[in-house]
Amino acid sequence: MRSTFMGLETARRGMFTQQGALYTTGHNVANANTPGYTRQRVNFVQTEPYPGIGMNSPMLPGQMGTGVKAGSVQRVRESFLDVQYRSENNKLGYWETRAESYEKIEEIMNEPSDSGLAKTMDMFWQSLQDLAVNAKNPGARSVVRQRGVGVSETFNYLADALKGVRQDIKNEIMVAEKEINSLTEQINKVNAQISDVEPHGYLPNDLYDERDRLIDQLSSLVNIKVDYVKNSGNSSEIAEGKAIISMVNDNGTTIGQLVGINASVPIKVNFDGTDGxxxxxxxxxxxFGFKGLGSQGKLQALIESYGYVSDTQEVDGVTIDKVTGIYSDMLSELDNMAYTFAIKFNDQHKAGVTPNQMNQRTTDPTPPFFADSGNSQITLGNKTGFASRIKVDNSIMESLDNIASASVSNPTMGDAANVLALAEVINTPYVYGNQMNSNLRNYYEVIVGGMAVDSQEAVRLSSNSGVLRQAVEDRRMSMSSVSLDEEMSNMIQFQHAYNASARMITLQDELLDKIINGMGTVGR
Structure with missing residues (x-):
């Protein structure tokens, strides 16, 4: 036979359990605007029925329920959506950073415009055409000199500006490195807190939220894989355990562990290649060698923008690094362009005769038009950094009559044959960089055009990644975020259940009162 007071205990359990559900609802409402918060729910579980199974169990028609209890307070979250979100967040971090890098280059190159290199070169060539009309005109010679200065200064500005932004990117790499190490250290600390709680049978949901928020941030910086290891003790079956985070490549192959069982592992980017x-x-x-890493994320994009060693080769026993990167490649292209242009222009200039030579004011050979500010004379093969060093030769700056306008075959003051030949340098095919038989205009157009195409591709993929990430985030939020309307509905539901359980206690009190005070001798 069941206990007389069994109904009281059943109702009491109902009240306490519904009260716990109301507290959880209040916690959800309070954190409706908390970043990274996941709504929680109380998992109601029926308590053990009466009577239990045993040799001495009373004979009843069937087992009777004894009420309800809160089995657990669990987060409403889908781990598969977390994996999807972090994958798309990683791609967005990569393409967004690349798009920003190209945007900065486009701002520096400023093509097409009235102040870009193409316009400056055109103005220089136009001044040569004007000088060819009247080689004796000192005003025309002065314009040629000034336009030449404009060309060299434009090369200098572009190269120095690119180097400045490249240095900024290096600083960003170091900031990203510190951010990664800070996040992994924080995740390790949260892991330790979770390990202190779970063995006692509790679910530290708020700590889970904090850890997931940190992992989401980390996923935008590097490509990661998250595994979970159960804690020992009396841990719940649905406890998540410790998060073990590994840095992986695009194929999912582990590169290195960032957060282990008991400690976080710092990373360090080494600027140990050619030109830093x-x-x-x-x-x-x-x-690890960075070449062939095949990962994504903001850190990867920053390094690819800055420049990394993509290959090495042995030349006469000396190891030479091949550096690849958005900014390092653009600087290399500018250096090749400035160097080849200066060499070819100087070769043609030195093939002519200057007024000073014709007037026998000097017996020196024809000077070059362009020079290297670091070595005065341009050294063959010394291309690296030349765009920053190109300048008009001192002899040209000192005297306009050192501009070689006449040809050797007709060395007269009015002869402009060499000026016309100089003007043709822009249209003459040479080997610029890795482009065979390309003239200066075409080479520069290919550089700018390639940059524009790569920039558009980065912007497009950044936009696509943003859309995909938002789609996953919307699905994740629809499941895990707090809906105030839904919480209000739950609040009313739990409140009614609480009131009903309380009414059951009142009813039991009335029944017991009847038994105690209304039956037997008292009730006569």
Whole structure:
């Protein structure tokens, strides 16, 4: 036979459980605007029925329910959506950073415009055409000199501006490195807090939220994989355990562990390649070559923008690094362009005769038009950094009569044959960089055009990644975010259940009162 007071206990359990559900609802409402918060729910579980199974169990028609209890307070979250979100967040971090890098280059190159290199070169060539009309005119010679200064200064400005932004990107790499190490350290600390709570049978939902928020941030910086290891003790079956985070490549192959069982592992980017480029990076005490890493994320895009060693080769026993990167490539193209142009222009200029030579004011050979500010004379093969060093030769700056306008075959003051030949340098095919038989205009158009195409591609993929990430985030939020309307509905539902349980206690009190005070001798 069941206990007389069994109904009181059943109702009491109902009240306490519904009260716990109301507290959880209040917690959800309070955190409706908290970033990273996941709504929680109380999992109601029926308590053990009466009577239990045993040799001495009373004979009843069937088992009777004994009420309800809160089995657990659990987050409403889908781990698959977390994996999807972090994958898209990683791609967005990569393409967004590349798009920003190209945007800065486009601002520097400023093509097409009235102040870009193409316009400056055209003005220089037009001044040569004007000088060819009247080679004796000192005003025309002065314009040629000034336009030449404009060309060299434009090369200088572009190269120096690119180097400045490249240095800024290096600083961003170091900031990203510190941010990654800070996030992994914070995740490790949250792991430790979770490990202190779970063995007691509790679910530290708010700590789970904090850890997931940190992991989401980390996913935009590097490509990661998250595994979970159960804690020991009396941990719940649905407890998440410790998060083990590994840095992986695009194929999912582990590169190195960032957060382990008991500690976080710092990373370090090494600027140990040619011209300060990135050649290796460290994960803890393990050194990896950056080439062929095949990962994504903001850090990868920053390094690809800055410049990294993509290949090495041995030349006469000396190891030479091949540096690849958005800014390093553009600087290399500018250096090749400035160097080849200066060499070819100087070759043609030195093939002519200057007024000073014709007037026998000097017996020196024809001077070059352009020079290297670091070495005065342009050294063959010394291309690296030349765009920053190109200048008009001092002899031209000192005297307009050092501009070689006449040809050797007709060395007269009015002869402009060499000026016409100089004007043709822009249209003459030479080897610019890795482009065979390309003239100066075409070479520069290819550089700017290629940059524009790559920039558009980065912007397009950044936009696509943003749309995909938002779609996943919308699905994740529809499941995990707090809906105030839904919480209000739950509040009313739990309140009614609480009131009903309380009414059951009142009813039990009335029944017991009847038994105690209304039956037997008292009730006569």
């Amino acid at each position: 480029s990135v050649k290796t990076f460290d994960v803890g005490t393990t050194n």
